[in-house]
Amino acid sequence: MKNLRSSSRRLVLLLVAAGALVALVLEVGAAGASPATGPPIDPQSPGEGASVEASAEALKVTFTCPQFVYEAGELIEEEEIEVPEEKEEGSEEPEEGEEGEGGEEEGGKEEEVIPPPPPPVFGPPTLGGPENYAVHFSTSSAVNPATGQLGTAGFGEAGEGEAEAIKPANASCTSELELPSKPWPATLYEGTIYWQAYRESTVVPDEIEVGPVRSFKVVPLVELPELLFREQVFTGYLTKVFFGYEAELGGATVELQEWDGSAWTKIAEAPGSNSGENSFYVKPKKAGRHLFRPVVTAGSMAGPLPLEPIAKVVRKPTKTRVTSAADDGAYVAANAKEREEWPIEMSVAGGGTVLKNLKVEAETTCKGPTKAQDVKLEIPAVIKHAKIAPDGTVFGVTETSGPEIWTVTLVGSLFQGRFQGELSTSRTNCTGYRTIDAILAKTVKTSTK
Numbered sequence: 001m002k003n004l005r006s007s008s009r010r011l012v013l014l015l016v017a018a019g020a021l022v023a024l025v026l027e028v029g030a031a032g033a034s035p036a037t038g039p040p041i042d043p044q045s046p047g048e049g050a051s052v053e054a055s056a057e058a059l060k061v062t063f064t065c066p067q068f069v070y071e072a073g074e075l076i077e078e079e080e081i082e083v084p085e086e087k088e089e090g091s092e093e094p095e096e097g098e099e100g101e102g103g104e105e106e107g108g109k110e111e112e113v114i115p116p117p118p119p120p121v122f123g124p125p126t127l128g129g130p131e132n133y134a135v136h137f138s139t140s141s142a143v144n145p146a147t148g149q150l151g152t153a154g155f156g157e158a159g160e161g162e163a164e165a166i167k168p169a170n171a172s173c174t175s176e177l178e179l180p181s182k183p184w185p186a187t188l189y190e191g192t193i194y195w196q197a198y199r200e201s202t203v204v205p206d207e208i209e210v211g212p213v214r215s216f217k218v219v220p221l222v223e224l225p226e227l228l229f230r231e232q233v234f235t236g237y238l239t240k241v242f243f244g245y246e247a248e249l250g251g252a253t254v255e256l257q258e259w260d261g262s263a264w265t266k267i268a269e270a271p272g273s274n275s276g277e278n279s280f281y282v283k284p285k286k287a288g289r290h291l292f293r294p295v296v297t298a299g300s301m302a303g304p305l306p307l308e309p310i311a312k313v314v315r316k317p318t319k320t321r322v323t324s325a326a327d328d329g330a331y332v333a334a335n336a337k338e339r340e341e342w343p344i345e346m347s348v349a350g351g352g353t354v355l356k357n358l359k360v361e362a363e364t365t366c367k368g369p370t371k372a373q374d375v376k377l378e379i380p381a382v383i384k385h386a387k388i389a390p391d392g393t394v395f396g397v398t399e400t401s402g403p404e405i406w407t408v409t410l411v412g413s414l415f416q417g418r419f420q421g422e423l424s425t426s427r428t429n430c431t432g433y434r435t436i437d438a439i440l441a442k443t444v445k446t447s448t449k
Helices: 004-031 185-193 336-341
Strands: 043-045 052-056 059-064 068-071 124-129 133-138 161-164 164-169 172-177 192-200 209-210 215-221 223-229 239-246 251-259 262-273 277-282 287-295 310-313 329-333 347-350 354-366 375-387 393-399 407-417 416-427 430-440
Touching: 059 133, 059 192, 068 133, 133 172, 164 223, 172 192, 223 287, 239 251, 239 287, 239 393, 251 277, 262 287, 287 407, 329 336, 354 393, 354 407, 354 416, 375 393, 375 407, 375 416, 375 430
Parallel strands: 052 215
Antiparallel strands: 043 059, 059 172, 068 124, 133 161, 133 192, 164 172, 192 209, 192 215, 223 239, 239 277, 251 262, 251 287, 287 310, 329 347, 329 430, 347 354, 354 375, 354 430, 393 407, 407 416, 416 430
């Protein structure tokens, strides 16, 4: 009987210890319920709300992906072992109906000790690793209300990123998102992408444990930006600044900013172009060395994207000019056939300092849904007044009034009674172009019959 009691106590202690170990394993598993808390899933990069340049390369995110309880251990069923009762030497089993020594009333017989049922014993759990992690990318911050998991709105299957271990010692993983080619990232889904790392686990009801939702802003990658100025830039005269780049910035806005000694100030802006170029027309007010820079902005971007600045010297107008009163007068097309079919009207006044009342027609194309639906028009274009710089360059920009606003731009130069330049028209999805070659009307020889 003593051996039975001691064996029972040892069995109870052993089962209690095993039960405590199982409870610890189950506690770890329970702590990993959605959202993941033990061990947690922590986003690492990019930082919340950070601006990320979009390029042909996939966008990458990193996060922690530690080992975790993927599946609880299996229940171990112990076989019942019968332990025979030991007899004392010389003792005989009492016959049926015969009471033991001292009888029950005298307390001669001990009561049998029955141990409590042991707690269930489980085997070791199955641990999960990087192969059980993944990421969802979305253009919406909405999550499943039942599971807390982010969807893949805007990307579909492309928004389901696989995890790849990058730092096994630190249990960190990376995942990638391939951006669609259109629309270009300047206006990609308002520029915001949400992401959430998660892992599969059978110890939680939904079998998914999620990390927090994070977001970043996608901004265009502008390669080879270049600002180009005219060789001579004079105060008080309109000049053209060309901005070229390798990027599709349709939907964004491009600004030209100038450093005023304490801050950058916007002096011109233009809609971003998918053709990789923009032109600004500015009239510097002060002579000296100026610092200019292009800046890309969009309502969806976390902040403006400033590009490398460039210095340009602005000069005071010189008294010496290449134009004079000899250039004054009415001008017509230099080509006789063009004078008949595509007439040009304009005049120069003020001793070769002002171009007035330029009137031409420009062939303009308005794009339709398809190229076959494009419409070509002859649009009358007018520049009423444009100053002629000391070096003979002429820049003019005007906008028409009315429900349909057209922008007309003139770039050219005057030298020895001949004006050569280019005129462009634009409105919404319509653009036009016309080259101009005009001479003084008084120099044209009239034919005699």
